[in-house]
Amino acid sequence: xxxxxxxxxxxxxxxxxxxxxxxxxxxxxxxxxxxxxxxxxxxxxxxxxxxxxxxxxxxxxxxxxxxxxxxxxxxxxxxxxxxxxxxxxxxxxxxxxxxxxxxxxxxxxxxxxxxxxxxxxxxxxxxxxxxxxxxxxxxxxxxxxxxxxxxxxxxxxxxxxxxxxxxxxxxxxxxxxxxxxxxxxxxxxxxxxxxxxxxxxxxxxxxxxxxxxxxxxxxxxxxxxxxxxxxxxxxxxxxxxxxxxxxxxxxxxxxxxxxxxxxxxxxxxxxxxxxxxxxxxxxxxxxxxxxxxxxxxxxxxxxxxxxxxxxxxxxxxxxxxxxxxxxxxxxxxxx
Ligand code: SF4
Ligand code: SF4
Ligand code: SF4
Numbered sequence: 001x002x003x004x005x006x007x008x009x010x011x012x013x014x015x016x017x018x019x020x021x022x023x024x025x026x027x028x029x030x031x032x033x034x035x036x037x038x039x040x041x042x043x044x045x046x047x048x049x050x051x052x053x054x055x056x057x058x059x060x061x062x063x064x065x066x067x068x069x070x071x072x073x074x075x076x077x078x079x080x081x082x083x084x085x086x087x088x089x090x091x092x093x094x095x096x097x098x099x100x101x102x103x104x105x106x107x108x109x110x111x112x113x114x115x116x117x118x119x120x121x122x123x124x125x126x127x128x129x130x131x132x133x134x135x136x137x138x139x140x141x142x143x144x145x146x147x148x149x150x151x152x153x154x155x156x157x158x159x160x161x162x163x164x165x166x167x168x169x170x171x172x173x174x175x176x177x178x179x180x181x182x183x184x185x186x187x188x189x190x191x192x193x194x195x196x197x198x199x200x201x202x203x204x205x206x207x208x209x210x211x212x213x214x215x216x217x218x219x220x221x222x223x224x225x226x227x228x229x230x231x232x233x234x235x236x237x238x239x240x241x242x243x244x245x246x247x248x249x250x251x252x253x254x255x256x257x258x259x260x261x262x263x264x265x266x267x268x269x270x271x272x273x274x275x276x277x278x279x280x281x282x283x284x285x286x287x288x289x290x291x292x293x294x295x296x297x298x299x300x301x302x303x304x305x306x307x308x309x310x311x312x313x314x315x316x317x318x319x320x321x322x323x324x325x326x327x328x329x330x331x332x333x334x335x
Contacts, residue, residue, distance in 0.1 A: 034290045035298035037267050038130040044149035045189065046127065046216035046270035047203065048223055051282070052112050052254025053237060054120040054210035056100055060202035062087060064098045064124075067190055067201035071095050091123070094176030097187045098124035098202060103282050112254055112276025119275065121282040122202075122211060124187040125172045126262055126269035127151045128291065135293030136167035141184075149216070149270050152188045160184075169266050169287050199240055206239065209249070214242030216270050223260050223272050231255035267291035 065072070065087065073089040073096055089096035101123060106116035113119075127144075131151050134142040141158035144151050153164075153173070164173045164184060176182035190200035198204065203213035212219065222242055229235060235253040240246040254276050261273035265287040273284060280286055 033298050034294040037290060037294055040129050040216060040268065040270070041145070041147055041149040043147045044129075044216040044270050045194070046149075046214065046219050046272065047189075047200070048212045048214070048219040048242070048272045048274070049122050050210050050212070050226070050237075050254070051119055051121055051273065051275040051277070052256065053208045053251070054100070054122065055208060056102060056120045057207065058100050059205045059207065060122065060211055061089070061096070061098055061100060063201040063205040064187075064190075065096070067193060068097055070097065070185075092172065092174055092186075094174045094178070094182065094185045097185060098122060101283060103277055105281075114277045114281060117277070119277040119282060121273075121275070121284065123283070124202075125151060125189075126170055126265075126271040127189060128266055128269045130267035130291040130293050132167040132169060132266070132291055132293045133164035133173055135291075135297060136163040138163065148189075148194075150189045150191055150194075151186075152191055153184050153186060155183045158184055167292070169285065169292065199244075203240055208251075209237045209239035212238060212242055213240065216272075218242050219272055220260075220263065223274055226253060226274060227256055227258065227260065229253050264289045267294060 064070070072087040073093060075088060075090065078088065089099055091101075092099055099122070101121050103117075103119045103121065105114060105118070108116065108118045110117045111119065127149060128151065129149070131142065131144060133151065134140075134144055138161065139157050139159055141154045142151060142164055143154065160175070160182070162173075162175050162184070165175055173184050173186045175184055190198075190202075193200060199213050203211045206212075212222075214222070219242060222238075226235070231254065232252050234250050236248045236250055238244065238246070238248050254274075256274050256276060257278055259279060261275065261279045261284050262269040262271045265285075267290055273279065275282055275284075
């Protein structure tokens with residue numbers, strides 16, 4: 001069982017909306033504002049997902065399950081009759097860390113076309129540069145590696161409050177509601193494999209290089225190269241790891257949307273998306289360039305710096321006390 005998506009979206013929207021609604025006017029009128037943005041760690045690793053190369057084979061989904069010890073998932077109405085294929089997760093969940101989703105429009109004749117077309121998109125944690133999930137966690141169970149930038153979750157420290165679920169602007173962390181001792185689940189960039197010198201499982205098995213691993217700075221340069229090249233011209237695509245020794249393959253370059261998703265969204269992430277269809281149509285949300293963490297922490301720091309909050313409270317109490325004394329005097333003119 002999982003929380004209804006619309007309810008979850010409402011809760012997160014309400015929380016984010018409250019922060020933004022309070023922060024925006026306050027930031028213009030007073031010294032309140034986002035704190036300094038966080039910077040990409042020096043050896044940040046990441047992923048370039050090129051939707052135009054993705055053939056929707058879902059090898060990345062099953063490899064992710066295998067690498068992370070996750071069970072198969074099927075919609076209840078199919079699982080009950082044994083009619084599902086081996087794994088049919090509709091979205092990421094407490095037991096599914098990545099999924100391939102499909103965009104469909106009209107006659108669906110052509111791949112990577114918005115009208116009468118279809119396209120694939122991969123969904124998992126983007127390993128934000130300034131993660132909101134870390135900012136809202138009260139016990140530091142979410143952590144960002146200072147070198148690689150991988151955002152991981154420590155189940156031993158986690159108290160199950162699920163603030164990270166509501167705080168993430170990409171709706172990534174999921175709670176295992178169906179387990180007696182449920183945990184938060186999210187992609188941890190196959191940290192355990194990387195420590196053994198291996199690739200993240202999804203990039204390792206991807207046959208086309210649609211999911212490509214590498215240093216974020218290198219992946220950014222590669223994405224910019226693809227954006228600058230002419231659509232349709234033959235291009236050499238790496239597979240597995242950018243700069244690795246795996247044989248590359250040649251294919252005509254796709255026609256990309258000019259927006260490199262993940263570069264700036266929510267303060268920037270360590271995943272980049274190149275797509276042929278506008279990112280909103282693929283379920284990649286439009287987000288501001290600063291993270292909610294930067295806004296809310298900026299406000300907190302300003303409030304508590306110089307004891308503004310306690311002084312404001314004291315001022316309020318003095319005001320109320322004076323008003324009480326005044327009304328007492330008004331009632332008793334002889335006093
Ligand atoms: S995508 Fe969500 S879970 Fe992943 S690092 Fe960013 S805020 Fe955290
Ligand atoms: S990096 Fe690992 S955990 Fe994350 S989506 Fe890929 S296979 Fe799954
Ligand atoms: S393995 Fe590669 S091509 Fe296949 S669905 Fe995943 S990203 Fe797409």
